[in-house]
Amino acid sequence: MxxxxxxxxxxxxxxxxxxxxxxxxxxxxxxxxxxxxxxxxxxxxxxxxxxxxxxxxxxxxxxxxxxxxxxxxxxxxxxxxxxxxxxxxxxxxxxxxxxxxxxxxxxxxxxxxxxxxxxxxxxxxxxxxxxxxxxxxxxxxxxxxxxxxLGPDRRFSTKVVAGSAPGSVVLTGGGDVLLGAGESAPDAVLGHAGLATLAKATVQALRHDGAAGTVSVQLDDSLFTGPSLNPAWSPDDVAAGETAPLFPLALNSARFDPASTTGPRPQDAAMGAAEAFSAQLATAAAAAGLTVAPGVERVPAPVPSGNARILAEVQSATVGQQVDLLLRTSDNFLAEVMGRMSALASGRPGSNDGAIATVLQQLGELxxxxxxxxxxxxxxxxxxxxxxxxxxxxxxxxxxxxxxxxxxxxxxxxxxxxxxxxxxxxxxxxxxxxxxxxxxxxxxxxxxxxxxxxxxxxxxxxxxxxxxxxxxxxxxxxxxxxxxxxxxxxxxxxxx
Incomplete structure (x- = not known):
């Protein structure tokens, strides 16, 4: 049942x-x-x-x-x-x-x-x-x-960095799963950071670098580790959309429609966000005389943080605002992501086990x-x-x-x-x-x-x-x- x-x-x-x-x-x-x-x-x-x-x-x-x-x-x-x-x-x-x-x-x-x-x-x-x-x-x-x-004022960054291959850019998830597909909405929590804004900033950086020809889009969603689905969850609940496989970036808290909080969720929310970014990038690039190659591929290994040249980034609503949203709407997906981001900030892996250990430690300290x-x-x-x-x-x-x-x-x-x-x-x-x-x-x-x-x-x-x-x-x-x-x-x- x-x-x-x-x-x-x-x-x-x-x-x-x-x-x-x-x-x-x-x-x-x-x-x-x-x-x-x-x-x-x-x-x-x-x-x-x-x-x-x-x-x-x-x-x-x-x-x-x-x-x-x-x-x-x-x-x-x-x-x-x-x-x-x-x-x-x-x-x-x-x-x-x-x-x-x-x-x-x-x-x-x-x-x-x-x-x-x-x-x-x-x-x-x-x-x-x-x-x-x-x-x-x-x-x-x-x-x-x-x-x-994390603190109530912390924000999560979604970045675009220069890829290792010429003409490639890498969309890098940083924990914001409330991304919007359009322009950033500064007064909103859901959609505070928008992929259209990120795409335009990326094109500006590419033009500044003198890029020409075709741009390819890659995805780095390696921030979280361990299973993306908790084995303690009922498959029926996952199928019904009570939660979804966890990734460090997603549109609308892993919802197809920001206005709908019921029904099935995307099973690869990170790739869905990357494809939406690629579409926005293609629109922005056309005005600059650039083209965007069809399709998005995951990078086989993340770019080392010290070597990643940031082309553009957008920031999420604050942790305090996201906590407000997850409590008010009881969003399972957002809660699990917040747990993994807390684990990473405490020096643990961004996994289910890391999230649980972090919660227990914080309760003990209280x-x-x-x-x-x-x-x-x-x-x-x-x-x-x-x-x-x-x-x-x-x-x-x-x-x-x-x-x-x-x-x-x-x-x-x-x-x-x-x-x-x-x-x-x-x-x-x-x-x-x-x-x-x-x-x-x-x-x-x-x-x-x-x-x-x-x-x-x-x-x-x-x-x-x-x-x-x-x-x-x-x-x-x-x-x-x-x-x-x-x-x-x-x-x-x-x-x-």
Whole structure:
């Protein structure tokens, strides 16, 4: 039976929220303005000093604003930092509500953990140290590793270098799998670097060198090593387009169409990108009196970096922007590439094993125990992954409140309930609407697995981190609402 990893489309919002959508987006804008304030006082989030609201009445900071305040404003309605003196939910009251919500529809069971982000205090624990299949929640580990090893401002270069044969150029992959076929789009993440821009710059360099006649195109995609497909992945998932063979360059995160995030993917994304570059090069070369030989061949061995004369290059969006995209859309291919690029930056081979070792090392350096954690990949598509809810909440806590400020770059990538990413079509009924626009969490979905890990400010103004994982579930059963109800309970909690 086919297993499906979580994906996002165009972020639809169901009918129940359509009437309040503009005001919800206004709320999000206020929250976005609040993030810099929260970062400035890391390692903890805090809330405005005000009295706690009743659980059935949204607190002032959760209500839809009547107007926007400019950044740095101090008047009424201005965004203010949260206070660390906000009440912490009582574990007993919280457990009573969550245990009632976390009931499976059919077979299987849920584990879960809720922690206070500022102190790490354990507020809810249902078999939280038991390792489970985490599905795409595995991407949280990969995101943290990438931000620590690569840094949020790092960019990947796709280069064209002079080949060893006269008149040859070599397209060299450097880890950017979000290439666009057209001109570079500076304000975009997908398509930030464009092959048409790279081709024009290459022709300019060739003309400067006095090139004449025919130009041949070669491909160097040797940056990654080891199998391009993980043996732990189901062939059915690969055929369905949940992922694809991994290469250090690709168009549209190995998608035929940048507007489509479903369906089969190209099985040789690097060659597809090289052929698109060759076509763009032919167009640009014609205006310069040059011709481009048909076809692209892989170079038998990469040009030594010290001897490669760079003719042109384009750079990707930042790692921080790519992490945002991979979390929001739950892109397995992009996550695996980010894992391999992190491995290379840490001095390991750009392979699956190198990516896993790098992730585990980074978690260990953050003080997150990994003795019981088993990783078979870094995207969460493999059923052999084993991670506990406690380990996941510690990762989320490191992002929201930990001592490493580089991890804050992952905050915006968490999908927002009922609004963005893989949560865009959830939290739309009466039992979960309390969390709409407030819960931010990474989803995970396989046939018998669902997971939800993220953060929320409760009605008393306390930042909570949480992870709920269901394993052994009945395929197709209605289990996502249980996790959404649990997270919505946290958003409305005045649990004292």
């Amino acid at each position: 086919k297993r499906r990893a979580s994906r996002a489309g165009t972020d639809p919002v169901a009918g129940l929220l359509r009437g309040i959508l503009p005001m919800l987006f206004l709320t999000l804008l206020v929250v976005a303005l609040a993030i810099p304030a929260g970062l400035a006082i890391a390692p903890a989030f805090h809330r405005p000093d005000s009295s706690a609201a009743a659980a059935d009445t949204p607190a002032p900071w959760q209500q839809v604003p009547t107007r926007l305040s400019p950044p740095g404003g101090t008047g009424a309605g201005a965004v203010q930092p949260l206070s660390s003196s906000a009440p912490v939910p009582g574990p007993g009251a919280l457990a009573a509500q969550l245990n009632d919500a976390l009931k499976t529809d059919g077979a299987g069971a849920f584990t879960g953990v809720v922690q206070d982000a500022a102190t790490g205090a354990l507020l809810f624990d249902r078999a939280g140290d038991e390792t489970r299949v985490p599905a795409s929640n595995m991407k949280l580990l990969t995101a943290v590793s990438a931000l620590r090893v 003080g997150i125990p990994t003795e019981t954690l088993h990783a078979a990949d870094v995207s969460g598509l493999a059923l052999a992954n084993q991670v506990s809810a406690r380990q996941l909440t510690e990762v989320v806590r490191a992002i929201t409140s930990g001592p490493d400020p580089r991890l804050r770059a992952a905050l915006a990538g968490f999908p927002v309930a009922a609004l963005t990413g893989t949560l865009g079509d959830r939290y739309t009924d009466a039992s979960t609407a309390r969390g709409a626009g407030l819960v931010r969490a990474k989803t995970g979905t396989l046939n018998t697995v669902i997971a939800l890990s993220g953060y929320v400010v409760d009605a008393d103004g306390r930042l909570l981190v949480f992870s709920f994982i269901g394993n052994g579930l009945t395929p197709g059963a209605a289990n996502k609402p249980a996790l959404d109800r649990a997270a919505s309970l946290l958003a409305g909690c005045g649990c004292r």
